[in-house]
Amino acid sequence: MPALVLILALTFAASPFWVPDFGGFDGDQFPVPQNDPAVQPAGYAFAIWGLIYLWLIIGAGFGAVQRWGAPDWQPMRAPLAVSLAAGSIWLPVAVHSPVWATLLIWAMLIPALIGLWRSPRLDGWAAAWPVGLYAGWLSAASCVALGLLLAGYGITTERTAAWIMVTLAVVLALLMQRALERAPTYGIAVIWALIAIAVQNGFDVKSVGVLALLGAVLMVRPVVGAFRAENLSPRGHD
Numbered sequence: 144m145p146a147l148v149l150i151l152a153l154t155f156a157a158s159p160f161w162v163p164d165f166g167g168f169d170g171d172q173f174p175v176p177q178n179d180p181a182v183q184p185a186g187y188a189f190a191i192w193g194l195i196y197l198w199l200i201i202g203a204g205f206g207a208v209q210r211w212g213a214p215d216w217q218p219m220r221a222p223l224a225v226s227l228a229a230g231s232i233w234l235p236v237a238v239h240s241p242v243w244a245t246l247l248i249w250a251m252l253i254p255a256l257i258g259l260w261r262s263p264r265l266d267g268w269a270a271a272w273p274v275g276l277y278a279g280w281l282s283a284a285s286c287v288a289l290g291l292l293l294a295g296y297g298i299t300t301e302r303t304a305a306w307i308m309v310t311l312a313v314v315l316a317l318l319m320q321r322a323l324e325r326a327p328t329y330g331i332a333v334i335w336a337l338i339a340i341a342v343q344n345g346f347d348v349k350s351v352g353v354l355a356l357l358g359a360v361l362m363v364r365p366v367v368g369a370f371r372a373e374n375l376s377p378r379g380h381d
Contacts (some may be wrong), residue, residue: 152203156196168241172197173295174210181305181351182290184283184339187304191280191335198273199227199330205269208256217262221272223258226251226281242296251360252281256319259326267373271326279316279332286312287336305351309340313358320365325373330366334359 159165167206169188170178210216227250237244250254262271288309294301316333337359344352 144190144217144224145211148220148227149200149203149207150225151224151231152196152344154200154229154231156200158231158234160193162238165234167237168237168291169242170245171381172241173291175295175297177291177295177301180291180294181301181344182287182294182308182340182352183343184336185343188336188339191276191332195280199277200267202273202275205266210263210269211265213263218261219258219263219270219274221258222254222261226253226255226258226277226369228255241288241292245285245292248281248285248288251349252278253283255281259329260323262326264325267326268376272328275323275329276332279329280336281315282319282329283312283333283346286315291293302351305340305344306354309337309355309358313361316358316372317360317365320362320369323369325369327366327369327373330362330369334362334366337362 164320167183167186168177170176170180204218206213206220223253229247233244233247233251236247248290255274259271259274259278262274264271286308289311290304293299293307298304299307312333318328320327320330321335337355341359342354344350344355346352
């Protein structure tokens with residue numbers, strides 16, 4: 144399993160090379176075109192993927208070399224492998240179908256959250272922290288994708304979809320970060336996404352950007368609490 148996680152982390156990181164021109168869903172892929180959707184973060188935010196890919200590879204490599212048989216690493220590995228396997232094919236799917244891509248990103252998120260929850264308390268820099276960053280971004284991205292479907296298929300207006308799904312992202316992230324009481328990178332990734340949504344929409348009081356900014360502010364306290372809990376935790380590995 145440690146070798147499989149490392150291989151899947153590598154294939155996941157390599158997936159952009161298979162679809163090099165992908166820049167997000169094309170607005171015309173939806174029955175109701177989504178050319179400037181309110182739920183989507185500003186483009187710069189997607190640069191976080193570079194850090195996610197690299198950190199997952201480093202963590203998986205450390206786990207394979209230094210923690211091959213460590214019992215506290217084992218519960219994380221199976222769900223993380225499932226998430227990375229789904230992630231490895233996400234881009235080719237997204238090019239052809241936003242619907243299937245949305246289902247797939249939720250299929251990435253759920254096992255990623257399970258893996259994060261089961262991650263070892265020691266070696267946080269190599270386990271919980273990279274997985275937390277990954278799962279945090281997926282928490283926001285999954286809600287964004289669902290918001291695009293709601294508006295893109297005329298189920299709600301674009302603005303209503305944005306308000307609903309940003310609220311869902313904030314509630315999900317708050318519950319997860321508070322329950323974890325560690326892995327502050329999870330909340331940091333969500334804050335990054337929420338601020339980018341605020342930047343995309345502006346800060347008018349009627350804009351969903353204000354809701355996103357408020358969500359980012361609310362996330363600060365549990366993230367700080369997670370940092371403090373990490374600092375109080377024992378270091379090293381038995």
